[in-house]
Amino acid sequence: MNYRPRNLLAPATALLLLGMQAGIAGTFRWVDEDGRVHYSDSVPAEKVRLGYKVYDGEGRQISVVEAAKTESERIEAERQATLAAEQERRDRALLATFTSEEDLEVARDERLATLDSAILLAEDKLTKLQAQAGELKAQAASDDSSRQPSQDVATRLKDLEANIGEVEADLAIKQVQRRAVEDAFASDLSRYRELKTPSVR
Numbered sequence: 272m273n274y275r276p277r278n279l280l281a282p283a284t285a286l287l288l289l290g291m292q293a294g295i296a297g298t299f300r301w302v303d304e305d306g307r308v309h310y311s312d313s314v315p316a317e318k319v320r321l322g323y324k325v326y327d328g329e330g331r332q333i334s335v336v337e338a339a340k341t342e343s344e345r346i347e348a349e350r351q352a353t354l355a356a357e358q359e360r361r362d363r364a365l366l367a368t369f370t371s372e373e374d375l376e377v378a379r380d381e382r383l384a385t386l387d388s389a390i391l392l393a394e395d396k397l398t399k400l401q402a403q404a405g406e407l408k409a410q411a412a413s414d415d416s417s418r419q420p421s422q423d424v425a426t427r428l429k430d431l432e433a434n435i436g437e438v439e440a441d442l443a444i445k446q447v448q449r450r451a452v453e454d455a456f457a458s459d460l461s462r463y464r465e466l467k468t469p470s471v472r
Contacts, residue, residue, distance in 0.1 A: 300324045365463055375463055379456035386449045393442040400438060404431045 298312045301323035314323050322338030340348060369375045407428045 298326060300326065362462070362466055365459055366466060369463065372460065372463060375456065375460055379452070379460075382452050382456075383449065386445060386452065390442065390445050390449065393438055393445060397435065397438045397442060400431055400435045404428060404435060407431065 299310065299314050301309050301311075301314050301318055301321060303309065303318065303321065319336075320339040323336050324332055325334045325336070327333050369378070407424055411424050411428070
């Protein structure tokens with residue numbers, strides 16, 4: 272019977288070599304443009320932009336290097352970060368300003384009541400101006416049709432119509448403001464409830 276020691280050494284040598292290769296291969300993991308996964312002891316310089324993961328000698332992930340962003344991706348990421356920061360600022364202000372939903376609703380009702388009063392005043396003023404304009408037009412029509420309305424009537428009518436236009440514009444603005452206040456408070460109330468509701472994980 273021939274005894275060959277190398278047969279005993281071969282498996283151990285193979286395991287040692289395999290372990291060395293695994294340690295090297297498990298250092299970096301990166302994916303090329305075709306979606307193929309690569310393991311190596313370094314990332315080719317031209318592939319660094321694709322991003323990669325770093326593993327320790329035991330195969331545990333220790334860090335991730337994200338793929339480089341395109342210009343449009345970078346701009347979008349900055350935009351999203353700005354929006355997130357603004358939302359966070361608004362959330363802090365909302366929680367600092369109101370201690371309950373009831374507080375928020377009271378503030379909304381007070382703001383709307385102020386606008387409603389201003390709208391009613393504008394509507395009343397508009398009604399009176401329109402009545403005055405109607406009276407002047409009737410007066411001008413009752414004059415002798417062969418004559419032009421007196422300069423005084425024509426001037427007053429022109430001034431009234433200008434005032435009517437200003438009040439109508441002011442009324443339209445106040446009505447838009449009222450809708451905007453309603454929408455803003457509805458959004459704030461919804462967001463307030465989200466912030467106050469414990470998230471379920």
